[in-house]
Structures are given as structure tokens and as C-alpha cells.
Amino acid sequence: MSTTLGRQQEEENTWGKTSATATRWTKSLALHINLYSHFSCERERPLLDKWIQFAMNKRVQVLELVFHIESYNRWGDLYTFPHKLLGLENGSTLKLEHMRSDIPSLRSCGYNTGFKLLRVLHFQFVDVTGEVLEYFLSNCPVLERLTVHSAFTNLVNLRVIGPSVALKYLDIKFCPYLQTIEICDANLLSLDYEGSAINMLVSNVPLLVEVSISMSLDFAVDVDDGEIYFKSVEAPFTQLSCCLSQLEVLKLDTEGAMYNRNHVFPVLTNLKHLELRVKADDRWALCRLTSFMKASPFLQRLVLKMCFRAPSEFDSGLGGGRKKKGEVLRPPHCNLKVVEIVGYRARPCAAEHVKYLIENVVGLEKVVIDPVRRWAYQSSEIGRGVEELKEEEKARDYAKKRLKKIVPSSIRFECL
Incomplete structure (x- = not known):
């Protein structure tokens, strides 16, 4: 059974068609926001940050932050997930560049993120970095599903490393600056990727049984038949x-x-x-x-x-x-x-x-x-x-x- 949150009406008046709902006892929070021409993520950032803080305070199990854009020219005005709420400063994110499975726990930073019970995380048109995603993976012991669609422009590398990571379902689509996905010694069951050709490093994933891949290339011409091709199967x-x-399950875009x-x-x-x-x-x-x-x-x-x-x-x-x-x-x-x-x-x-x-x-x-x-x-x-x-x-x-x-x-x- 669901109920609207106390502040929902205020944000609907400000943003237009906005859906912000939580289940009774607040086990999940789903923010679905239409980015119309009058909406500015920068201007509304304090309110958006409050919703994230609300989710943390309520220790939600499901967090969906989904934006819908009316035109591609809105890509320059995307909501950036707040590093500070996770105890991350710009300096600390840089430290992660050379780290693998030894990403520090948020508990050591003195922060109670409130995401210890998080099972499902879904971002769409949210400017999120690989460091933020890795912090979720390493500090949410029951996080099983991660979905990231259309992350601009700071998602460059993503790592799912170590048997301590609980993630079972990974879905990454349309992240144009993504260069590498590294999955190693993980318990992943399902991998879904759609986007440009990237360096995908996969090793020791004994439970992985379902894969969906659609990988785009730069245009190429077959000299034999003169046809133009833009996808890779090999x-x-x-x-x-x-x-x-x-x-056991394979889905390919040929x-x-x-x-x-x-x-x-x-x-x-x-x-x-x-x-x-x-x-x-x-x-x-x-x-x-x-x-x-x-x-x-x-x-x-x-x-x-x-x-x-x-x-x-x-x-x-x-x-x-x-x-x-x-x-x-x-x-x-x-x-x-x-x-x-x-x-x-x-x-x-x-x-x-x-x-x-x-x-x-x-x-x-x-x-x-x-x-x-x-x-x-x-x-x-x-x-x-x-x-x-x-x-x-x-x-x-x-x-x-x-x-x-x-x-x-x-x-x-x-x-x-």
C-alpha cells in the first residue's frame, strides 16, 4: 500500500509532472521527474538533495532517481548526485582512482549513510561518478540491483570487484563517456549493457548466467558489398x-x-x-x-x-x-x-x-x-x-x- 509524502505537493507545484512516492513505513522512494524547459536542476538542487537525505533518514530498501528529458539539449543540466551526503569530498574521490577492493568504508569516515538496507538503486539522467557507484557497492551489504541509464558526463570507469559485493544484477545503458567496466571475483548473475564499444574486463564470475549486450562501433564499410555497419557481435x-x-540466457543486438x-x-x-x-x-x-x-x-x-x-x-x-x-x-x-x-x-x-x-x-x-x-x-x-x-x-x-x-x-x- 502506498502513500504520498508530506512535501510531495510542494514539489509538484514547482516541477510540474513529478512523481515522488514511498511505500507505507517508507521502504522505498521513487522520484520520477520530467525535465521541462522551465525546470532547472541547478536551481532545484537543494530540494532534490533533501529527497536524498529523506531516503537516507528512512533507511530505504529501494531508491529510484529517474529524470525524463524532453529534448537532448537538456543534457547539460543534469542533477549531480551529492557527494557530501555520502561523506565524499572532491579530494576523497580522487583517492579512489588507484584503489580496487580496498575502497574505504563510510563508517570509517564517521558517516551513517542510511543506505545499509538498500537493495535496489536506479539512476536515470543523473550525473553520477564511478566513485559514487563504487561507494554504494562497497557500503551497501544487501544491494543486489544497480541500474544506471544515461549518466553524463562523469561516469568513465566502473568496477565491481570482490566477493563481498552483494550485487547480482547490473544494468548500464547509454553512458557515452564510459570507457571501462571491470567485473572480477563477483557474485553477479545478470549483466545488461547497451552503448558504445567499451573495454569490458570480466573474470571469475562463476554465477553469471544471463548477459544482454548491444555494443555500437564507429561506422565501418564492408568492401565486398559496400554496406555500412555500426555494431559489434564478435x-x-x-x-x-x-x-x-x-x-543460459544470451541477448544480442546484431x-x-x-x-x-x-x-x-x-x-x-x-x-x-x-x-x-x-x-x-x-x-x-x-x-x-x-x-x-x-x-x-x-x-x-x-x-x-x-x-x-x-x-x-x-x-x-x-x-x-x-x-x-x-x-x-x-x-x-x-x-x-x-x-x-x-x-x-x-x-x-x-x-x-x-x-x-x-x-x-x-x-x-x-x-x-x-x-x-x-x-x-x-x-x-x-x-x-x-x-x-x-x-x-x-x-x-x-x-x-x-x-x-x-x-x-x-x-x-x-x-x-
Whole structure:
């Protein structure tokens, strides 16, 4: 059961659409603030600092500090997490540059941070440093979930080091100045990273079983086909080499990634669930899918999130050139049971993916068609336009009337 806080009305009048709520007995505090043109983080900093102090005083278990910006020109006016409330001065943060697991405890500084019971920490559009995050990790003994989205501009390096760190779920997205994430001797279960290519140092993470990676590169041109590429698939495999054999869930963004015909993925012996964001009308799409299928012999569930390069009226299944067919799997895949196509469209290249999987998976039990591009509309603030809804309905009608006919009766067909 939830209740509004005593000062909520004052801040709503000042900030506009602001949500600041806490559960009864104040086990969590969630600040969701829309940064409209009249709002200034610098001007409102004293009030924002008071909310953080309130969370500390109440010893919250969940702290969410989430800003929503109306335009990218607001990046220069982000709220900086207050170092002083943690007992950190500018001088003390500099000392951390050469420290690893011996980050000093706040208790030694004479500060009672009030975050000893913190389990979940979520920052979005908050200017937070790696030193502040490491202080939370080293001084919050039950902190299991850390989410940092769009940290500008001071998040450069982040370290999760040592078995004493309780963190199990790490989610880092869109931090443009981030250069390095180091994870060593940690109890991490899940890692989710999306952003520019970085130096990811991962070692001795025996519990890590779920990884989601979308890594952007500088633009590159394939001299063979003249296509422009901007994503890396091979880099995550190299950086995560120490734990690939133990992964059970892998989510990769291959849209815009160059296909290397000579690259062979290592065998993922424990992988059960694979999600790939794919450019379905790319000429090499089925070849890349073949590579992943060969590398995942014990895969049970495959999710393809479909994107398309060309407008539908130009789709002939060629994708910028003669489409390369996926190799016939020999032997055919025996363990895959469920295939889910998300963002499906009434286009030949989408149907080719379904047909390819039916022909090369002998134990397939279920095919799910979902026309909604759910990864693009995870936020309720982003609505699907009229044209998008029309495309979805057209895809849904095509799937039910035509695609279903190529699916054997022994395979359950479901269209959402």
C-alpha cells in the first residue's frame, strides 16, 4: 500500500509532472521527474538533495532517481548526485582512482549513510561518478540491483570487484563517456549493457548466467558489398570468453553488425534462451542465424526481434543484393522447442526466417508471431503511431491467413 509524502505537493507545484512516492513505513522512494524547459536542476538542487537525505533518514530498501528529458539539449543540466551526503569530498574521490577492493568504508569516515538496507538503486539522467557507484557497492551489504541509464558526463570507469559485493544484477545503458567496466571475483548473475564499444574486463564470475549486450562501433564499410555497419557481435564474445560456457540466457543486438564469413562462434554448451535483434532484410541474415544455431546445440527458446532496412514496397527478400540462404543444419537442431518472432511484418524476408527454422529444427513445438516491436516501446511514454498500428494489423492478418499455412499441423501456431 502506498502513500504520498508530506512535501510531495510542494514539489509538484514547482516541477510540474513529478512523481515522488514511498511505500507505507517508507521502504522505498521513487522520484520520477520530467525535465521541462522551465525546470532547472541547478536551481532545484537543494530540494532534490533533501529527497536524498529523506531516503537516507528512512533507511530505504529501494531508491529510484529517474529524470525524463524532453529534448537532448537538456543534457547539460543534469542533477549531480551529492557527494557530501555520502561523506565524499572532491579530494576523497580522487583517492579512489588507484584503489580496487580496498575502497574505504563510510563508517570509517564517521558517516551513517542510511543506505545499509538498500537493495535496489536506479539512476536515470543523473550525473553520477564511478566513485559514487563504487561507494554504494562497497557500503551497501544487501544491494543486489544497480541500474544506471544515461549518466553524463562523469561516469568513465566502473568496477565491481570482490566477493563481498552483494550485487547480482547490473544494468548500464547509454553512458557515452564510459570507457571501462571491470567485473572480477563477483557474485553477479545478470549483466545488461547497451552503448558504445567499451573495454569490458570480466573474470571469475562463476554465477553469471544471463548477459544482454548491444555494443555500437564507429561506422565501418564492408568492401565486398559496400554496406555500412555500426555494431559489434564478435567483441562481446571475446570480452566474455571466460564465462560463455556457463551462460543460459544470451541477448544480442546484431542489427547493423558486419557478417564475418570466416568467424566461428564458440559453442555455448549451456545456452537455453537466445534473443537476437536482427535486420531481417539483410542479405546475410540467414547465414548469421545459421552460425548462432550451430553454436547453440542445446538451445530451447529462440526470440528474433525483427528490424528492416528498406521500406516494405522495396522488399523482395534481397536486402541490398542477392540474399544468401542459410546453410542446412546437419544434423538439424534437435533441442529448440519455441520460436518467437517479435516485430513481424508482412514481408517475404520475415516469412523466410520462419520457413528456414521449420525446415532445420526437428523438435520445434511452437511458433509465436508478435507484430509489436516491444523493445522499442518499453516505456509507456512512447506511443505507437497510426502507421505503426496499421503495419502491425497488416502483419497480423498476413500471419493468420498465409504464414500459418506453411507451419505444419504438428507445430502450435500462435499470433498475438
